[in-house]
Amino acid sequence: MLIGSNETTKLIDRYAIDNLKIPSIVLMENAAIDFVNEIDEELDNFLIVCGKGNNGGDGYAIARQLWSKGKKVKIFGVSFENLSCDCKINYDICKNIEIKMSDNIEKLKTWILQSECIIEGIFGTGLNSEVKGVYKKIIEIVNEHSNQKEIYSIDIPSGISGDDGEIMGTCIKADKTISFVTYKKAFLNTKNSKYFGKIIIKNIGLNQNFFKNFVNEYYLTKLDIKNVHKVRNVNSHKGDFGKVLIYAGSKEFSGASVLASNSCVRAGAGLVTLLTSENILKNNILSEVMLLNINDSRTISKSDFKNELQKIENNILNSDVIAIWNWQK
Numbered sequence: 001m002l003i004g005s006n007e008t009t010k011l012i013d014r015y016a017i018d019n020l021k022i023p024s025i026v027l028m029e030n031a032a033i034d035f036v037n038e039i040d041e042e043l044d045n046f047l048i049v050c051g052k053g054n055n056g057g058d059g060y061a062i063a064r065q066l067w068s069k070g071k072k073v074k075i076f077g078v079s080f081e082n083l084s085c086d087c088k089i090n091y092d093i094c095k096n097i098e099i100k101m102s103d104n105i106e107k108l109k110t111w112i113l114q115s116e117c118i119i120e121g122i123f124g125t126g127l128n129s130e131v132k133g134v135y136k137k138i139i140e141i142v143n144e145h146s147n148q149k150e151i152y153s154i155d156i157p158s159g160i161s162g163d164d165g166e167i168m169g170t171c172i173k174a175d176k177t178i179s180f181v182t183y184k185k186a187f188l189n190t191k192n193s194k195y196f197g198k199i200i201i202k203n204i205g206l207n208q209n210f211f212k213n214f215v216n217e218y219y220l221t222k223l224d225i226k227n228v229h230k231v232r233n234v235n236s237h238k239g240d241f242g243k244v245l246i247y248a249g250s251k252e253f254s255g256a257s258v259l260a261s262n263s264c265v266r267a268g269a270g271l272v273t274l275l276t277s278e279n280i281l282k283n284n285i286l287s288e289v290m291l292l293n294i295n296d297s298r299t300i301s302k303s304d305f306k307n308e309l310q311k312i313e314n315n316i317l318n319s320d321v322i323a324i325w326n327w328q329k
């Protein structure tokens, strides 16, 4: 799964809109549909808290989707003025289908108490400064009055920086965060994981493989492993599954060589050879790992040393992958 900063998420968004010609309103609709599919079906009574940007726009679109499923929905808007283009489109539809809406803070408290679930789209990847004023107040009210209620965050809990997961003054404490396209860099900040709740990533109709050029960081998932895992033929031989040569380990520091060798065996490499200067590791190494000892050049004859080098060269030529330990005294 791709890991995205605010910037890379925007680049992907722009590429999808400008190059793939997927209208941004379609992405927003896909995001809303994907989001609603992750909401507990038992929940019936919702309050959606919307900001003025596209994160808020997702909120209005989610409100419509829930409305079409016959759920009870109300919307609290930070403001109904100066909405982003796609946010305005979804706001207008919500108005036309007569979803109850308010921007009155006193109503916010009452409506939270009347709801089972609060979905918040105050800020997403567009947050770029400390949360202050009315925004701060709204976030605090949502956190304070939502005891025993489910809080779902759209894309990222509002107030969390998408880039480093730090709290920008204050932030929503979510039970579930349903995020789009990339695993946000913010989620790697484990210090603040209690604010993210359960994290779910949805593709919103895009295929991550298409955007690899924008991103060079990955979050390893079971699906990634499934994609590279090959079914093995019953007639196959261990030589069919790759030969790994690991050069690592010393008398004092054997840990990395043990871990690397055993990991290769467990990961399914056909042949694993550990080239090490000291044969002291046998007890810790899985029996499938082959050990190749290099003798100290000072303790053997010149011709034996030549043979040693030949042995190493043969192993290098015979390997598909070579891992070299980079430790210096």
Ligand SMILES: NC(=O)C1=CN([C@@H]2O[C@H](COP(=O)(O)OP(=O)(O)OC[C@H]3O[C@@H](n4cnc5c(N)ncnc54)[C@H](O)[C@@H]3O)[C@@H](O)[C@H]2O)[C@H](O)CC1
Residues within 6 Å of the ligand: 009, 012, 013, 027, 028, 031, 051, 052, 053, 054, 055, 056, 057, 058, 084, 122, 123, 124, 125, 126, 127, 128, 129, 130, 131, 132, 135, 154, 155, 156, 180, 181
């Ligand atoms: N491909 C995708 O991932 C898609 C994402 N979508 C959603 O869009 C948001 C990002 O929307 P954006 O309009 O860029 O920003 P926000 O809604 O997060 O923010 C709105 C607005 O707020 C202003 N702002 C920033 N910081 C502050 C602050 N501290 N106080 C007050 N105002 C602030 C800033 O000007 C922003 O413009 C993404 O998270 C997704 O939820 C699309 O819907 C689908 C495609």
Ligand SMILES: [K+]
Residues within 6 Å of the ligand: 055, 120, 121, 122, 123, 124, 153, 154, 155, 156, 157, 158
């Ligand atoms: K949010």
